[in-house]
Amino acid sequence: MTKISTGAWVEIEQIVLKPEERAPSLPPETKAVPYVMRVSGFLAESAELGQEVTIHTLIGRELRGTLRVANPSYNHSFGETVPELLTIGTEAENF
Amino acid sequence: MTMHDTSYAAVMARKNAIMKQSLGIDYDDYIQSPIAFDYERMMAETSYTMDDIRRIQRETKVGDTPLFELRNLTAAVRRISEPGKGATILLKDEAANASGSFKARRAAISAYQALIKGYRGMIAATSGNYGAAVASQAAQRGLKSIIVQEVFDSRGVGQPEIVEKGRKCEAYGAEVIKLSVGPELFYMLLRTLEETGFFNASLYTPFGIRGVESLGYEIAEQVRARYGKDPDAVVITHAGGGNLTGTARGLLQAGCTESRIVACSVDLSGLHMASDRDFNRKAFTTGHTGFGVPFATWPDRVDVPRNAARSLRYMDEYQLVSQGEVFYITELLTKIEGIERGPAGNTSLTAAVTLARQMDEDQIVVVQETEYTGAGKHHNSQLAFARANGIEVRRGNPVDNVPGKAIVIPEHLAQVQGRVQDLDKLRRSYLKNAAERLPIAEWTDSDFEFLAADIKKDGEWVRNQGVA
Numbered sequence: 281m282t283k284i285s286t287g288a289w290v291e292i293e294q295i296v297l298k299p300e301e302r303a304p305s306l307p308p309e310t311k312a313v314p315y316v317m318r319v320s321g322f323l324a325e326s327a328e329l330g331q332e333v334t335i336h337t338l339i340g341r342e343l344r345g346t347l348r349v350a351n352p353s354y355n356h357s358f359g360e361t362v363p364e365l366l367t368i369g370t371e372a373e374n375f
Numbered sequence: 376m377t378m379h380d381t382s383y384a385a386v387m388a389r390k391n392a393i394m395k396q397s398l399g400i401d402y403d404d405y406i407q408s409p410i411a412f413d414y415e416r417m418m419a420e421t422s423y424t425m426d427d428i429r430r431i432q433r434e435t436k437v438g439d440t441p442l443f444e445l446r447n448l449t450a451a452v453r454r455i456s457e458p459g460k461g462a463t464i465l466l467k468d469e470a471a472n473a474s475g476s477f478k479a480r481r482a483a484i485s486a487y488q489a490l491i492k493g494y495r496g497m498i499a500a501t502s503g504n505y506g507a508a509v510a511s512q513a514a515q516r517g518l519k520s521i522i523v524q525e526v527f528d529s530r531g532v533g534q535p536e537i538v539e540k541g542r543k544c545e546a547y548g549a550e551v552i553k554l555s556v557g558p559e560l561f562y563m564l565l566r567t568l569e570e571t572g573f574f575n576a577s578l579y580t581p582f583g584i585r586g587v588e589s590l591g592y593e594i595a596e597q598v599r600a601r602y603g604k605d606p607d608a609v610v611i612t613h614a615g616g617g618n619l620t621g622t623a624r625g626l627l628q629a630g631c632t633e634s635r636i637v638a639c640s641v642d643l644s645g646l647h648m649a650s651d652r653d654f655n656r657k658a659f660t661t662g663h664t665g666f667g668v669p670f671a672t673w674p675d676r677v678d679v680p681r682n683a684a685r686s687l688r689y690m691d692e693y694q695l696v697s698q699g700e701v702f703y704i705t706e707l708l709t710k711i712e713g714i715e716r717g718p719a720g721n722t723s724l725t726a727a728v729t730l731a732r733q734m735d736e737d738q739i740v741v742v743q744e745t746e747y748t749g750a751g752k753h754h755n756s757q758l759a760f761a762r763a764n765g766i767e768v769r770r771g772n773p774v775d776n777v778p779g780k781a782i783v784i785p786e787h788l789a790q791v792q793g794r795v796q797d798l799d800k801l802r803r804s805y806l807k808n809a810a811e812r813l814p815i816a817e818w819t820d821s822d823f824e825f826l827a828a829d830i831k832k833d834g835e836w837v838r839n840q841g842v843a
């Protein structure tokens with residue numbers, strides 16, 4: 281596995297609460313899974329995915345967790361066209 | 376740094392101490408009983424005047440947003456209304472605030488307060504827009520910011536709108552703590568406040584709510600200047616209640632005592648807010664009944680000891696709209712008014728169409744906000760995501776909408792009808808919640824007085840309810 285270099289922008293994951301440590305009175309499907317946190321930051325020391333690492337967040341805070349993603353990115357979009365919307369407000373609908 | 380027990384129970388038990396240190400407000404000073412507190416004194420002792428608020432907001436690109444007349448939509452509504460009906464629809468373009476929503480008004484005062492009290496940074500737990508607002512205001516005031524946000528379900532999936540809101544917080548330089556589904560968001564907030572000593576930029580402090588007052592005040596000024604009268608109705612997208620509370624208070628301060636205050640939420644009844652499964656079955660991330668109803672019927676369920684956002688104190692009417700209706704109106708706004716705007720403002724716009732149709736032609740209904748739109752935070756993104764997750768999306772009669780199962784987009788404007796929620800029922804539900812905090816037998820005259828004011832009724836009405 282390739283090492284991710286010191287200073288790279290990465291995302292870590294941490295289990296904040298195990299299912300049995302979670303808040304009382306949750307719906308069963310929520311209670312069954314851990315409470316998980318993900319945070320992005322700069323990698324303090326080069327490491328491989330899955331290792332325990334330290335990051336420095338954008339405000340310089342130090343956080344620890346499992347290295348999950350190198351160069352985390354935003355890929356959200358406008359989504360696949362929903363044709364039902366297209367004719368709203370047009371002549372086709374007699375507007 | 377001192378080491379603390381960070382278990383759920385231990386952190387929650389330190390709640391009051393953490394709050395006091397992170398806010399600089401001693402709520403004990405205002406609390407009169409398990410129910411009542413001196414709300415007006417708490418608001419007044421923020422010690423900002425309306426002029427102060429507007430000056431502070433102008434410094435950081437907040438406020439003075441345009442008010443548009445939606446001429447084509449008004450004309451379209453008149454075409455489907457009875458003769459003489461069809462009020463003029465106005466839209467306050469709050470997307471023009473730094474960070475793209477009215478939430479900047481709240482964050483602006485919190486950031487200013489954090490700065491003058493010497494905090495190095497501020498933290499907020501939020502569904503998103505407010506996070507972007509806090510990050511943007513913090514950036515302008517030279518403060519650090521941390522946003523605690525519920526983002527993904529146990530599969531690691533977040534709906535496009537939530538992901539976009541997280542991106543925006545990070546874009547302004549915030550540290551974004553992205554969390555899986557659950558009410559433990561509050562626990563994480565407390566932990567992070569304790570670890571950092573930052574200011575608690577809660578959505579529900581008096582500073583935040585007073586920041587929204589300028590929105591109501593500007594509406595009064597702008598409508599009077601252009602139309603020579605007060606607005607007849609102001610429609611307000613409602614979730615946690617700060618938008619409605621602040622706007623209504625601002626209108627009252629400007630002397631608009633006759634304007635009808637109409638709340639509006641997207642109807643998501645049947646979906647559970649703390650459910651890992653339902654999380655991604657909602658096509659709206661705020662402005663829906665999952666927040667709107669519980670917050671109206673018991674405001675003190677938040678991250679501060681007493682909530683400054685108290686919607687039933689100001690609400691005259693509560694309209695519900697379906698997801699499909701809002702998507703229809705969003706598309707219509709784009710096509711016939713030539714502006715693209717995000718979901719929350721379009722929620723109240725949808726209710727405004729219903730109201731305008733019932734109101735007289737010479738009346739004015741104001742939609743008091745818009746929000747920004749873009750990749751992820753867009754009706755096409757949300758609908759495409761819903762469809763990919765097995766939710767039926769089709770054109771038809773919106774009465775066939777089923778939250779979490781079917782989104783039915785109207786075929787004609789005339790099908791946009793919404794529905795009215797029974798306000799007295801909500802008020803009774805509020806009283807029941809109060810009775811759970813303190814048995815009715817122990818309510819004093821001052822509790823009755825507080826409760827009556829808090830639901831916009833008189834003491835007599837409260838005493839005559841089955842619950843009291």
Ligand SMILES: Cc1ncc(COP(=O)(O)O)c(C=O)c1O
Pocket residue numbers: 476477478502504505612613614615616617618619661662719720744745746
């Ligand atoms: C743009 C926008 N409008 C309206 C609302 C609803 O405001 P409130 O939670 O104060 O009722 C929100 C809150 O999440 C929002 O982000």
